[in-house]
Amino acid sequence: MSEDARLEQEHNTVHVSTQRVGRVVQIEAELGDSLEQDDVLIRLDTSVLDLSLQGDSKISGSLRDQLESVQRERELLDKKFGEDEKALSDQLKLLEQQYHLQVSNQKIQADVADRYERLLQKQQSSELDYLAAKRTYQQMAMATLKVQADIRALEDRRAQLISEYQLEVSALKQRHQGIDGKIAEVDTRIQQSHLAVSEQNLRAPITGVLASLAKIREGEVLVAGQQVATIQAEGVISIQAFFPPALALGHIQPGQKAQVKLDGFSWARYGQLEARVERVASAVQQGKVLVQLSLQGEAPPHLPLLHDLPARVEIATGKKTPYQLLLQRTGEILSAKAPAETVEEGA
Numbered sequence: 001m002s003e004d005a006r007l008e009q010e011h012n013t014v015h016v017s018t019q020r021v022g023r024v025v026q027i028e029a030e031l032g033d034s035l036e037q038d039d040v041l042i043r044l045d046t047s048v049l050d051l052s053l054q055g056d057s058k059i060s061g062s063l064r065d066q067l068e069s070v071q072r073e074r075e076l077l078d079k080k081f082g083e084d085e086k087a088l089s090d091q092l093k094l095l096e097q098q099y100h101l102q103v104s105n106q107k108i109q110a111d112v113a114d115r116y117e118r119l120l121q122k123q124q125s126s127e128l129d130y131l132a133a134k135r136t137y138q139q140m141a142m143a144t145l146k147v148q149a150d151i152r153a154l155e156d157r158r159a160q161l162i163s164e165y166q167l168e169v170s171a172l173k174q175r176h177q178g179i180d181g182k183i184a185e186v187d188t189r190i191q192q193s194h195l196a197v198s199e200q201n202l203r204a205p206i207t208g209v210l211a212s213l214a215k216i217r218e219g220e221v222l223v224a225g226q227q228v229a230t231i232q233a234e235g236v237i238s239i240q241a242f243f244p245p246a247l248a249l250g251h252i253q254p255g256q257k258a259q260v261k262l263d264g265f266s267w268a269r270y271g272q273l274e275a276r277v278e279r280v281a282s283a284v285q286q287g288k289v290l291v292q293l294s295l296q297g298e299a300p301p302h303l304p305l306l307h308d309l310p311a312r313v314e315i316a317t318g319k320k321t322p323y324q325l326l327l328q329r330t331g332e333i334l335s336a337k338a339p340a341e342t343v344e345e346g347a
Contacts, residue, residue: 004242004288005260007309010235014206016041017227019199024220029229031213035204041213041229044200044222053193060186067179074172081165088158095151102144109137208233237295237305239275241313242288249289252280256315258293262303263310271300277315291315 022044029041113133119125204210211232222228239260243252260273274296281290293313299305 003312005239005311005313007262007305007311008238008240010238012206012208012233012235013211014208014231014233015227016202016205016229016231017225018044018202018222020044020196020224022046022200022222024216024218024222026218027216029204029210029213031210033210035208035210035231037204037207039204040201041204041210042202042216044202046197046200049193049197049200053190053197056186056190056193060183060190063179063183063186067176067183070172070176070179074169074176077165077168077172081161084161085158085165088154088161092151092154092158095147095154099144099147099151102140102147106137106140106144109133109140113137202228204231206231206233238278239293239295239311239313241291241293243291244287245284245289248280248291252277252291252315254278254280257296258313258315260293260295261312261314263312265303270303273299273303275313 025045026043116130116133120130208231212230214228256277258275260275261267275293278294279292
């Protein structure tokens with residue numbers, strides 16, 4: 001057992017530096033403040049960046065309005081094309097039906113004219129009947145040709161409609177792509193400006209305590225890379241214990257279990273900490289051997305773990321029979337050495 005031990009906290013210190021040149025407009029933190037990650041420490045002037053952002057935001061809004069206008073034009077164009085194309089298709093369908101009917105009637109009338117011609121040759125019909133049947137056939141043939149011409153005209157109009165639609169769609173796509181490209185450029189500038197504004201707000205990179213703050217005043221201009229503060233975060237708690245060489249060397253080994261009792265806190269009320277030996281110094285300094293331990297498991301409730309808090313550490317070094325203990329005690333008396341059965345430490 002030894003009573004020369006203390007809790008040790010490994011600190012993690014991070015420096016905060018400026019990324020750009022800037023004039024200090026506000027100091028948000030004071031030395032010793034507890035900070036959360038991303039808390040603002042110092043605000044630098046962003047007026048120029050704000051003006052740039054406002055201008056680019058207006059440009060972006062105007063471009064997006066243009067994009068919406070192009071999209072509405074495309075919607076109207078699609079709607080009109082759909083209506084016109086449907087109307088032509090319906091007309092074409094009716095003409096095709098009319099054409100098939102004309103062809104059928106024309107064929108029937110051709111048969112009628114042929115029959116009158118045969119009857120005329122046999123002098124069983126008059127020439128007037130034959131000529132009337134033939135004239136009707138010719139009229140029907142002319143009507144069929146007219147329907148064919150109308151069908152070709154509608155097909156030409158439909159092809160022209162599709163061609164004009166495709167040209168207008170292509171022009172709208174080019175306008176859309178051009179506006180998209182401009183929006184991408186402006187959005188990139190806006191993102192860069194936002195990043196620059198963010199860099200003008202110096203923030204805490206970690207959670208911790210403001211350990212140092214440069215002597216700066218509002219209105220002062222800071223240069224890029226200038227260190228303005230340091231944040232110190234809580235680190236891992238370990239135990240440093242010091243033992244007489246006779247109690248440590250050859251008795252304490254890495255991996256041994258230990259119990260830690262904090263001075264000023266009753267172990268019966270608050271409990272004790274479980275620890276593990278991590279390292280035993282090989283050199284003796286000022287008549288003591290340093291033993292470093294790590295905490296194991298969860299700490300008992302309400303038991304504080306503070307840097308430099310004094311404690312006692314007990315390390316079980318082994319078990320011996322009563323006869324061995326008697327021999328060891330006799331040897332210690334003869335050699336005027338302290339017992340080495342149990343090692344305790346407190347600081």
